[in-house]
Amino acid sequence: MKHKLAIIHTTPVTVDSLKALANELLPGVEVMNWVDDSILPQLAANGGQIDEIEDRFRQYALIAEKAGASCILSACSSIGELVSRVGPQLSIPIIRIDDAMAEFAVSSSETIGVAATLETTLQPTKRLISGKAALAGKAVHIEAVVAKSAYQKLLAGDKEGHDVELAEVLRELASKTDLVVLAQASMARVISQFTSEEQTRFLSSPRLGMLRVKQVIEQL
Structure with missing residues (x-):
């Protein structure tokens, strides 16, 4: 039986990179994408109230299930907490x-940096790491930073300016912590420009997330 992976995105930025990762790590698995780029602006306007998004997210998940998906990947950290709410309603x-990524960070570090360009992504990521630490019975210290002006540059179409500014923020945070977690999958491409030694100080979610998908699909 050929498996299908449905990916729910809140930005078109993650579509190509996650599809490439799926093709690399899950050869033969068909990828289906759902993109709703209205979610992040709505969360930015309402202060990150994911309750307003829950029903829409559930509908996307149910549609993916009806379309024959074997597994669903939620590609956005800002709405990650909806996964545990919607999961029990799916087969x-x-x-x-x-x-x-959060599990790996907690298992390998005590002082963890969390970087985001969106405030709405920062808080869920911090809660996720704190929750994993509590489950592991481990005390961790979280240093968080939001590169707001970098995101504004991205919105204005200044991709290069965004990357330069974000890289500066990330390097500074790395100098104060054991490891830096990138709260948004879309930030991964910025560290790909760093030296291989520098890159070992950062964790991004796409590859680790897709490897988790691989584990789950192999067990189906």
């Missing part, structure tokens, strides 16, 4: 893209 597994 197929649904995975948070940042779940495996």
Whole structure:
């Protein structure tokens, strides 16, 4: 039986990179994408109230299930907490893209940096890491930073300016912590420009998230 992976995105930015990762790590698995780029602006306007998004997210998950998906990957950390709410209503597994990353961060570090360009992504990521630490019975210290002006540059179409500013913020945070977690999957491409030694100080969710999907699909 050929498996299908449904990915729910809140930005078109993650579509190509996650599809490439799926093709690399899950050869033969068909990828289906749902993109709703109205979610992040809505969360920015309402202060991150994901309750307003819950019903819409559930509908996307149910549609993916009806379309024959074997597994669903939620590609957005801002709405990651909806996965545990919607999961029990599905007959197929649904995975948070940042779940495996948070587990790895807690298992390998005591002072963890969390970087985001959106405030709405920062808080869910901090809660996820704190929750994983509590489950592991481990005390961790979280240093968080939001590169707001970098995101504004991205919105204005200044991709290069966004990357330069974000890289500066990330390097500064890395100098104060054991490891830096990137709260948004879309931030991963910025660290790909760093030296291989520098890159070991950062964790991004896409590859770890897709490896978790691989584990789940192999067990189906």
